[in-house]
Structures are given as structure tokens and as C-alpha cells.
Amino acid sequence: MVTETPVRKPKPMLSGMRSLPEHVLVKVFVLLPLVALAAAVPFAWGWGLSWLDVGLGAFFFVVSGLGVTAGYHRHFTHGSFKARRPLRVALAIAGNLSAQGPATTWVADHRRHHAYSDRAGDPHSPWLFGTGPKALAKGFWHAHMGWLFEREVTNAERFAPDLLADRDIRRVDGLFPVWVAATFLLPAIAGGLITWSVWGGVTAFFWAGLVRVALLHHVTWSVNSICHMIGERPFASRDKAANFWPLAIFSFGESWHNLHHADPTCARHGVRRGQIDITARLIWIFEKLGWASQVRWPTPQRLNRLALQPDL
Ligand SMILES: [Zn+2]
Numbered sequence: 001m002v003t004e005t006p007v008r009k010p011k012p013m014l015s016g017m018r019s020l021p022e023h024v025l026v027k028v029f030v031l032l033p034l035v036a037l038a039a040a041v042p043f044a045w046g047w048g049l050s051w052l053d054v055g056l057g058a059f060f061f062v063v064s065g066l067g068v069t070a071g072y073h074r075h076f077t078h079g080s081f082k083a084r085r086p087l088r089v090a091l092a093i094a095g096n097l098s099a100q101g102p103a104t105t106w107v108a109d110h111r112r113h114h115a116y117s118d119r120a121g122d123p124h125s126p127w128l129f130g131t132g133p134k135a136l137a138k139g140f141w142h143a144h145m146g147w148l149f150e151r152e153v154t155n156a157e158r159f160a161p162d163l164l165a166d167r168d169i170r171r172v173d174g175l176f177p178v179w180v181a182a183t184f185l186l187p188a189i190a191g192g193l194i195t196w197s198v199w200g201g202v203t204a205f206f207w208a209g210l211v212r213v214a215l216l217h218h219v220t221w222s223v224n225s226i227c228h229m230i231g232e233r234p235f236a237s238r239d240k241a242a243n244f245w246p247l248a249i250f251s252f253g254e255s256w257h258n259l260h261h262a263d264p265t266c267a268r269h270g271v272r273r274g275q276i277d278i279t280a281r282l283i284w285i286f287e288k289l290g291w292a293s294q295v296r297w298p299t300p301q302r303l304n305r306l307a308l309q310p311d312l
């Protein structure tokens with residue numbers, strides 16, 4: 001008798017469509033900071049830009065930015081290090097403060113990106129429309145932010161079951177609207193209290209809230225768009241991911257994207273001498289403090305195997 005082995009069908013790639021209210025909210029929170037960014041230069045001309053606004057903006061940029069790079073990306077998506085529970089929760093909260101969606105949604109989209117990178121099914125590849133100038137312009141827009149306006153929802157049950165099963169993360173993610181409110185209001189409150197004026201709160205809300213969120217959005221989106229189009233490709237990856245050095249500092253090391261796609265679980269993306277990777281440095285500090293363990297640092301043997309030319 002032949003016993004049939006049950007074939008486990010993979011769960012579908014998409015879990016459905018966004019509801020209309022949710023869809024509208026995504027648009028508002030993507031476009032509003034962008035409008036602020038466009039208005040930033042004329043406003044700076046009229047109001048001036050205080051050092052306090054710059055300082056608050058930098059602080060919140062670093063916290064929410066590293067929440068995305070060390071938290072959402074290297075820890076939650078790729079498991080490039082293990083984090084003790086308080087650190088894991090703190091990273092999830094810091095990532096939520098980026099206003100880029102809850103951790104689970106972000107991770108599901110990003111794992112889908114790696115599963116299908118630059119092929120059909122990739123949520124944000126610039127190469128889905130062809131290689132002519134017009135197709136690439138369309139592709140750039142789609143990869144940068146156009147994909148956010150599509151209503152398809154990546155199936156978290158397929159791509160992020162580990163996060164769905166994690167009570168801490170479900171709780172943090174459930175409070176996503178609170179974190180988004182906090183990311184705009186905390187700078188305003190700090191600015192108001194430090195200057196002891198309403199106006200100080202207003203300018204801090206504008207610069208360290210809206211403009212900072214827009215800048216971080218664009219840096220993250222540039223990794224999806226620019227770093228899949230322009231740059232060097234010294235390592236063997238199955239896609240068009242490239243190392244784009246001008247973004248290394250602002251992206252906290254994420255723009256060494258070619259190495260990342262060649263070796264996604266590696267905790268350091270800037271692996272060559274002089275390739276600054278601030279996120280990797282932070283993970284190193286977490287490791288020294290005993291908060292992170294089993295960090296997947298690159299080894300020379302592994303890098304040599306991944307390199308297209310061993311002497312590069
Ligand atoms: Zn990528």
C-alpha cells in the first residue's frame with residue numbers, strides 16, 4: 001500500500017487588502033511628514049532653526065532609526081543576534097517610533113522582499129517594470145514609496161509567525177497608534193518644557209517630529225530604491241542589491257546592501273575596512289553589556305566565499 005505523504009502547502013503570500021480607514025491613515029502618515037519636509041526650507045528661512053530643535057531632531061532620529069535598523073531589521077527580521085527580553089521590547093518600541101508600521105508588518109514585508117528580491121512577489125523592487133528609462137523611473141517611484149500606497153497586505157502568518165506568537169511583541173505592536181502619537185508629541189513636549197513656551201513646542205513638533213520622521217522615512221525607503229539600483233556589487237547576491245556609500249552614515253550602515261543580500265543574517269553590513277556601520281557598533285555594545293548574544297559576526301572565510309573576487 002502506498003501511503004501518501006501530506007504535502008504542506010505554503011500559506012498564501014498575501015493575507016488580504018487593507019481596510020479603507022487604515023489605507024487612508026497610511027497615506028496621511030506618509031504624506032504629512034513629506035509635506036513638512038517640503039515646507040522645511042522656507043520655514044527655516046522665516047523662523048530660523050534653533051539648536052534645540054536640531055538636538056531633539058537628532059535624538060529622535062537616532063532612537064527611531066536604530067529601532068528600525070538594529071531592531072526591526074537585523075534582530076527581528078533576520079535574527080542576526082539574540083536579545084534579552086527588555087532589550088527586545090525596547091527595540092520593538094523604538095522601531096514603532098519610526099512610524100513605519102508595527103514590527104510584525106514591517107518584518108513580514110521585509111522577509112517577503114528577501115524571499116522574492118527583485119522578482120515578481122517582491123513588495124518593493126525597482127526592477128518589476130522593465131529596464132528602459134521610463135520603466136526604471138516608474139520602478140524607482142514604486143520601490144521608494146509607491147508600494148506603500150498599494151492595499152495588498154503581506155501575510156504575517158506565513159512570513160512572521162514567530163512574531164505573531166510572541167506576546168511581548170503583540171502587545172507592543174497593538175499600541176502602534178500610541179507610539180506614532182508619542183513620536184510626534186514627545187519632541188513637542190520636550191521643546192515646550194525646555195524653552196518654557198508654546199512656540200518652542202510648535203517648532204520642536206515641526207522639526208523633531210514631522211521633518212525628522214520624513215527624513216528617516218526617506219532614508220529607509222532609499223535602501224529599498226537606490227540601493228537596489230546604484231552602487232557596487234562586490235558580493236554574490238541573487239538580485240540587484242548594491243553598496244551605496246553616500247548613505248552609510250544616515251542609514252546607520254544599512255546602505256551596504258549588497259553584502260546584506262549576499263549574507264542576510266550577518267550582523268555587520270559594512271564588512272570592509274572603512275565601511276562605517278553604526279548599527280553593527282551598537283550591536284557590539286549590546287553584546288559587551290551582555291544584553292545581546294549569539295551575534296552572527298562575519299568571518300574572513302565566509303566573506304571570501306561570498307566575494308565575487310576573493311582578493312577584493
Ligand atoms: Zn533589499
Ligand SMILES: [Zn+2]
Pocket residue numbers: 073077078110114260264
Ligand atoms: Zn534585510
